[in-house]
Amino acid sequence: MKKTRMTSQRSKILEYLRSVKTHPTAEMIYSALKKDLPSMTLATVYRNLNHLAKQGEINKFDVNCVSHFDGDMSFHQHCICxxxxxxxxxxxxxxxxxTLKKIKLHDFEPKSLNIIIYGKCKQCKTSHKE
Ligand SMILES: [Zn+2]
Ligand SMILES: [Zn+2]
Incomplete structure (x- = not known):
């Protein structure tokens, strides 16, 4: 494990993200953690999330212009309805x-990849048929 100094708020956020599979937004993380961390503001959550994403500790991707966060850093893709x-x-x-193997650039080393597959989920598909 890398040794990085983390504020307790940041490590709580990371811990929470690693424990869920819901790809929450900053607001969702904020409301889930504010009971434990009453002094934390939504702005702090945003700041910590952006920092963690920059450090490569978490994944960040946008759905309909809203950022979602994922604590699972294993290679995986996201299907979005x-x-x-x-x-x-x-x-x-x-x-x-x-995909990473196929990208051959002499001046760039690819390390990770965000794959988002857009479509329609089962519920939305069936509700449209009616
Ligand atoms: Zn994910
Ligand atoms: Zn759907």
Whole structure:
């Protein structure tokens, strides 16, 4: 493990993100943690999340212009429903590793990849048929 000094708020946020599979937004994280961390503000949550994303501790991606955060840093993809915005994890490790392998740039070393597959979830599909 890398030794980085973390504020207790930041480590709580990270701990929370690693424990859920819901790809929460900053607001969702804020409301989940404010009971434990009453002095924390939404702005602090944003700041910590952006810092963690920059450090490569968490994943950040946008759905309908809202940032979602993911504590799972293993190679995986996200399926996002265009209608309800639901995010689903897909674990096709090879899609990511093959894409990374295929990218050959002499002045750039690819390390990670965010793959988002847009579509329609089952619920939205069936509710439209009726
Ligand atoms: Zn949907
Ligand atoms: Zn994910």
């Amino acid at each position: 265009c209608e309800c915005g639901k995010v689903k994890d897909v674990f096709e490790k090879e899609i990511t590793s093959n």
